[in-house]
Amino acid sequence: MKKTLFILLACFVATVSFAQEETEEATDVVIEGNVLNDATDAPLENVNVVNLNSVRGSTTDKVGAFSIRASVNDTLYFSYLGFKSIRVRVTNDWLKFGDIKVKMTELGIALEEVVVRPVQLTGYVEVDAKIIPIYDNYRYRISGLGSGYEGGSQQPGAITKVLGAIFNPADFLYNVFGKRPKQMRKLRKMKEDDEIRNLLHSKFDRETLMAVLQLERTDIDEILNKCSYSKDFITTANDLQILDAISECYEEYKVLNRDRG
Incomplete structure (x- = not known):
């Protein structure tokens, strides 16, 4: 009798675990959000969004909005020129309440002056052959x-x-x-x-x-x-x-x- 109960319990646990896995897989849905400048709250256009788990990509529009397929615990990677790249974990709250605001911090980059010097040709083949890179x-x-x-x-x-x-x-x-x-x-x-x-x-x-x-x-x-x-x-x-x-x-x-x- 105990052996039979043990087998039934094991089957029940396996069934519940399988159902949980199916439920987790079914949570792969389209999620939405907005990306903003952390300093000004201005929307950021053309921010690159990548789901690192499923390897899907998206881009924000003119108002900073994006949509991408994801599941709970997937990691979204946000990158934008001049801003610090960030990773955001997808949570149950995100799926439940929908739209979420992601704020990115601007980087202070000091660019050094670059001088591009054109190749000055002399007209003499022997000389120019040594000048041209x-x-x-x-x-x-x-x-x-x-x-x-x-x-x-x-x-x-x-x-x-x-x-x-x-x-x-x-x-x-x-x-x-x-x-x-x-x-x-x-x-x-x-x-x-x-x-x-x-x-x-x-x-x-x-x-x-x-x-x-x-x-x-x-x-x-x-x-x-x-x-x-x-x-x-x-x-x-x-x-x-x-x-x-x-x-x-x-x-x-x-x-x-x-x-x-």
């Missing part, structure tokens, strides 16, 4: 491996560096790609979300990539370095280009790792 970033394509790797330097060892990065991936790449399957799956989600692609196209701070992939800025630079992208590309590319570069590197890493097995 040379950009030595090259990409080498290997058949069957996507669009190729950027060697970064026109040197005899450049191609060797590319092959070395592909066929002998360092432990760093293994630790990032091999031990972070959940974060790496988010790469594809980011590439498929038009809102996220649009916001990354105009960003150069790597903050959104860092937040979604749970990587530091130095980690992102090191991934690209190990995959033989040039220093110029790493420092000047926008965040969308960086996303595509990391994704390309990861896909080729998976192919080679599978072939190696």
